[in-house]
Amino acid sequence: MSDFIPVVVAGALGRMGAELIRTLAQTSDCKLVAAIDTTPGREGEDVGIALGLEPLEVLLSADFEGSLCLASQQHPGSVLVDFTHPKVVYQHTRAAIAYGVAPVIGTTGLSPEQINDLADFAAKASMGAAVIPNFSVGMVLLQQAAAAAARFYNHAELVELHHNRKADAPSGTCIKTAELMEELGKAFNPQELEEHESLAGSRGGLRESGLRLHSIRLPGLVAHQEVQFGAPGERYVLRHDTFDRAAYMPGVLLAVRKVRQLPGLVYGLERLL
Ligand SMILES: NC(=O)C1=CN([C@@H]2O[C@H](COP(=O)(O)OP(=O)(O)OC[C@H]3O[C@@H](n4cnc5c(N)ncnc54)[C@H](OP(=O)(O)O)[C@@H]3O)[C@@H](O)[C@H]2O)C=CC1
Numbered sequence: 389m390s391d392f393i394p395v396v397v398a399g400a401l402g403r404m405g406a407e408l409i410r411t412l413a414q415t416s417d418c419k420l421v422a423a424i425d426t427t428p429g430r431e432g433e434d435v436g437i438a439l440g441l442e443p444l445e446v447l448l449s450a451d452f453e454g455s456l457c458l459a460s461q462q463h464p465g466s467v468l469v470d471f472t473h474p475k476v477v478y479q480h481t482r483a484a485i486a487y488g489v490a491p492v493i494g495t496t497g498l499s500p501e502q503i504n505d506l507a508d509f510a511a512k513a514s515m516g517a518a519v520i521p522n523f524s525v526g527m528v529l530l531q532q533a534a535a536a537a538a539r540f541y542n543h544a545e546l547v548e549l550h551h552n553r554k555a556d557a558p559s560g561t562c563i564k565t566a567e568l569m570e571e572l573g574k575a576f577n578p579q580e581l582e583e584h585e586s587l588a589g590s591r592g593g594l595r596e597s598g599l600r601l602h603s604i605r606l607p608g609l610v611a612h613q614e615v616q617f618g619a620p621g622e623r624y625v626l627r628h629d630t631f632d633r634a635a636y637m638p639g640v641l642l643a644v645r646k647v648r649q650l651p652g653l654v655y656g657l658e659r660l661l
């Protein structure tokens with residue numbers, strides 16, 4: 389094992405991957421060993437130069453499994469950080485576990501069934517893994533406050549607001565927040581009359597618990613979320629705003645530093661704090 393944590397970044401040219409590579413370049417106990425991205429025409433470029441940094445002597449590759457295989461042979465104990473696309477995140481996570489590269493998954497879009505399946509797979513392989521829908525500590529605090537308030541309010545709706553280049557809706561964070569609010573098994577928003585939606589979707593996405601999730605996509609936004617609770621005569625609003633992706637970096641580094649010691653798969657940053 390090396391005296392630094394070898395890190396493979398998938399989605400290296402994307403908004404999050406690039407921010408992470410800039411952060412790793414200034415982090416002494418972690419070292420970028422592979423950079424994967426499928427953006428056409430960029431393979432073979434030094435990822436440092438591609439991102440406007442000093443050369444990092446790591447060449448961009450579009451070959452996910454090949455890069456993992458090489459990292460596992462040349463840098464035992466490597467960690468994968470994935471910020472790619474919901475369509476590939478399940479296969480990426482499975483492959484990382486299979487190659488013995490501990491996955492830190494920031495990409496959203498895994499279903500609860502897929503997370504359970506990956507947890508079983510990680511346990512069988514005796515691998516640590518982390519699926520983290522949101523790396524911001526502030527968001528974890530909001531989620532904990534929302535879970536606590538959910539005990540006292542029967543009416544709640546969630547609104548998440550993101551930039552308009554986001555592929556999935558609702559956001560992974562919003563789903564995780566709803567899951568935490570549902571942990572006591574209670575039903576929200578008891579129906580008081582028969583509603584009629586003259587425009588499909590106007591009332592948002594309805595979860596089995598009765599919670600409603602609303603997604604807004606606009607240029608200029610980064611990532612924002614509100615949980616609104618209502619009761620006769622009052623409203624209680626929890627809000628978190630991410631203005632810069634730098635906010636996620638301490639959480640990503642925390643997960644990179646802890647994932648190899650985990651006994652299996654954890655879901656959510658709160659499990660690492
Ligand atoms: N957990 C957290 O705290 C956060 C999670 N996210 C999540 O991270 C994911 C990425 O977000 P973001 O960085 O904004 O997205 P971007 O679209 O900016 O970046 C994704 C990058 O991944 C590349 N890519 C797509 N498919 C593959 C693949 N199969 N193999 C390798 N690279 C691939 C894309 O290349 P191409 O040009 O080919 O599309 C692109 O360069 C999303 O799911 C988002 O929700 C985002 C912010 C915070």
Ligand SMILES: O=C(O)C1=N[C@H](C(=O)O)C[C@H](O)C1
Pocket residue numbers: 496521522550554555558559560561562610611612
């Ligand atoms: O796509 C994004 O930008 C973000 N995605 C994550 C999500 O889906 O929850 C985390 C954060 O909201 C930013």
